[in-house]
Every structure is written in C-alpha cells, then in structure tokens.
Amino acid sequence: MAGQRIPVIIDCDTGVDDALALLFAVRHPGLELRAVTCVAGNTDVDGVVRNTLTVLEQAGAGDVPVARGAERPLIEAARSARHVHGADGMGDLGLPAPSRRPADVDAVTLLRREILGSPRPVTLIPTAPLTNIALLLRIHPEVTRNIERIVFMGGAVATGNATPVAEFNVWHDPEAAAVLLTAGVPITMYGLDVFQRVVVPGEEVRRLRASAEPGARLAGELLAHRPAAPDPDGDGPDGDDSAGGLGDAGAVCAVADPGGLTTRLLPVEVSLAPGPTRGQTVVDRRPRPGEAEIHGGAREQALVDVGLDVDVERYVELYLETVGRP
Structure with a gap:
C-alpha cells in the first residue's frame, strides 16, 4: 500500500559509517527500524553493542531493540578495523556511555522474532560481516518467507580494500557471505564500487558539526572522521578541510530510494579457497559462457542485483535532508 513505511532491520558492526547508517534509518520517514543486531567486525562485539546503543540514543530512536551477536566469524578469528574506526570503533569521539541495555x-x-513478527515482509540491511545472517539462515530458514x-x-x-580483490565485510567471514548468497530471497549487493563514491562536501560536513541538534552534530563529527577527498574551500582543523564518505549509510539510502542505485542482475560467488583471492566476490559480467563452462559444465551461482552506478548528488541530498530531522 502506498505510503507505508518499509520495515527494516540493520545488522551492523558500529563503526563510524554504520553509525551514519543508523542515524539515517532512525530519521527517514519511510523506514521503520524494527531492530538492530550487532556482530564483531570494526571492533569487538561488546564495543559494537555499546556504540550502537549510544548512536540510537543520540538519534532519539526510542526503544529500538538491540541484540548482541557473534563475537567471531564462523571459522576464523575476529580481525578488527580499529586502525580505520579508532580504538573505540567510533572515531574516539568521547561519546557518552549508553543509558540503556541490550x-x-x-x-x-531477535532477528527471527522481528522478521516473523512483522505484519509486512522485512528488508534486512547488513552493513557488517555476515556471521549473524548466516547463522539465522541456517538455524531458522523459515524466516525467508517474510524477508522482502x-x-x-x-x-x-x-578493487577490494581488505586485500587487492576482497572487501572487508566479506573477507572477514567469507563462509558467511557464501551462505547469504543461498538465502533464496532477492539480494542487492551495495559494494565498494558504489560505496566509495558517495561523498558529502566539506561545507556540509562543517554545517552538520555546528548543529545544535545532537544527532545532526554526531553525523558531522562522524563524517569528519572519515575524510574521503580534500576540500579546497576548507580552512579548519581536525578534518574540517575534508569531505566525508557516507559509506554504509549509502546502503540504507538505497532501501529508502532504490531509484538512485543502478544495478544489474549478475551471477556472484565468494572465493573461499586459502590464498590471495579469499573473500573475493567474483561477479560474472560476461555476455556469454566461457571455456570453463563449455568444457566443465555450468557452476551453480547466485543471481544478485549488483550495484554498478550511483546517483551521488541524489543520495547526498537525501542523507542531509534526513539527518537534519529532529
């Protein structure tokens, strides 16, 4: 029915840009944030829970339930990204401890309860290693009947970032990503190819940082922590001269406004073998089968709506308009 809010659940490893995603999800009028689940990734899982609760409080989210999830990948040890997100995973901004508990x-x-308990099919938005989602799909496959x-x-x-070919979330738990691709529901991959392009100009970052409203100000501080490109008009300290990448928040923008993302339905598989390609998402863009398929038979590959292009200005405007909402 037109005008209904989209029920969403975010699975995250908060994380500077996960926090930007949460701020957007809470404030967009077309989204109903039913729950947030936490997994080890950018920092340890207890730090992720703490950061998530703090961000939701700063955003004025009310009683959105938050649950602690996997503290390590399915097979390998956890490997954090504190060198990117700071010792606390949140840019070391000195944010207050949350007043509520998970x-x-x-x-x-929690994922099972909120998915099956939703009166309308839920859109899942994982912005983290996919361990929680893989466990959900294996333990409770019945949830797929109510996942949009x-x-x-x-x-x-x-190009990857964790390795030359692997992106961090998939590289952190490749087996979990491979399970996701077998979910049997429509899947959109918002990968690095579009992730890295959505950048908020430095002037807007400075405006958010100067806001008297806690959520908008936090968005500005987070954007300033992850500079994406030099801003020649900037003249301030502490990252003020840099534009800020939206990162994970772009995936939530793509749920609220899918028209800003150009996708193509393509076969995708995850490389699981040890070595330099482990964690790579192998996306088959060929117009016809090659010799490997002709001589060896077709492989079973998941078909995924892969993000190939993004309307940067559209998503930046959408984000700025949304996070400024009280």
Whole structure:
C-alpha cells in the first residue's frame, strides 16, 4: 500500500559509517527500524553493542531493540578495523556511555522474532560481516518467507580494500557471505564500487558539526572522521578541510530510494579457497559462457542485483535532508 513505511532491520558492526547508517534509518520517514543486531567486525562485539546503543540514543530512536551477536566469524578469528574506526570503533569521539541495555536475547533470536513478527515482509540491511545472517539462515530458514529483500554492504566488482580483490565485510567471514548468497530471497549487493563514491562536501560536513541538534552534530563529527577527498574551500582543523564518505549509510539510502542505485542482475560467488583471492566476490559480467563452462559444465551461482552506478548528488541530498530531522 502506498505510503507505508518499509520495515527494516540493520545488522551492523558500529563503526563510524554504520553509525551514519543508523542515524539515517532512525530519521527517514519511510523506514521503520524494527531492530538492530550487532556482530564483531570494526571492533569487538561488546564495543559494537555499546556504540550502537549510544548512536540510537543520540538519534532519539526510542526503544529500538538491540541484540548482541557473534563475537567471531564462523571459522576464523575476529580481525578488527580499529586502525580505520579508532580504538573505540567510533572515531574516539568521547561519546557518552549508553543509558540503556541490550535485549535479553541473542541476535539470531531477535532477528527471527522481528522478521516473523512483522505484519509486512522485512528488508534486512547488513552493513557488517555476515556471521549473524548466516547463522539465522541456517538455524531458522523459515524466516525467508517474510524477508522482502536483503541489501548488504559488502563485496566489490573491481578493487577490494581488505586485500587487492576482497572487501572487508566479506573477507572477514567469507563462509558467511557464501551462505547469504543461498538465502533464496532477492539480494542487492551495495559494494565498494558504489560505496566509495558517495561523498558529502566539506561545507556540509562543517554545517552538520555546528548543529545544535545532537544527532545532526554526531553525523558531522562522524563524517569528519572519515575524510574521503580534500576540500579546497576548507580552512579548519581536525578534518574540517575534508569531505566525508557516507559509506554504509549509502546502503540504507538505497532501501529508502532504490531509484538512485543502478544495478544489474549478475551471477556472484565468494572465493573461499586459502590464498590471495579469499573473500573475493567474483561477479560474472560476461555476455556469454566461457571455456570453463563449455568444457566443465555450468557452476551453480547466485543471481544478485549488483550495484554498478550511483546517483551521488541524489543520495547526498537525501542523507542531509534526513539527518537534519529532529
């Protein structure tokens, strides 16, 4: 029905840009944030829970349930990104400790409860390693009957960041990403190819930082922590001269406004073998089968709506308009 809010659940490893995504999801009038689940990634899972609760409080989110999830990948040890997100995972901004506690159930239990309990199909938005989602799909496959789509931030068609070919979220838990691709529901991959392009100009970052409203000001501080490109008009200290990348928040923009993302339905698989390609999302863009398929038979590959282009100005405007809402 027109005008209904989209029920969404975010699975995250908060994280500077996960925090930007949460701020947007809370404030966009077309989204109903039903729950947030936490997984180890940018920092340890307890730090992720703390950061998530703090961000939701700063955003004025009310009682959105938050649950602690997996503290390590399915097979390998956890490997954080504190060198990017700071010792606390949130840019070391000195944010206050949250006043509320997480839910008294684990992330997989909360995911199942909120998905099956929603009167309309839910859109899942994982912006983190996919461990929680893989566990959910394996333990409770019945949830897929009430999942509209999974829009995940992860993977890359071209260049990786964790390795030359692998993006961090998929590289952190490749087996979990491979399970996701077998979910049997529509999947959109918001990968590095579009992730890295959506950049908020430095002038707007400075405006947000000067806001008297806590959520908008936090968005500005977070954007300033992750400079994406030099801003020749900037003249201030502490990152004021840099534009800020939206990162994970772009995936939530793509749920609120899918028309800003250009996708193509393509076969995708995750490289699981040890070595330099582990964690790579192999996206098959060929117009016809090659010799490997002709001589060896077709492989079973998931078909995924892969993000190939993005309307940068559209998503920047959408984000700025949304996070300024009280």
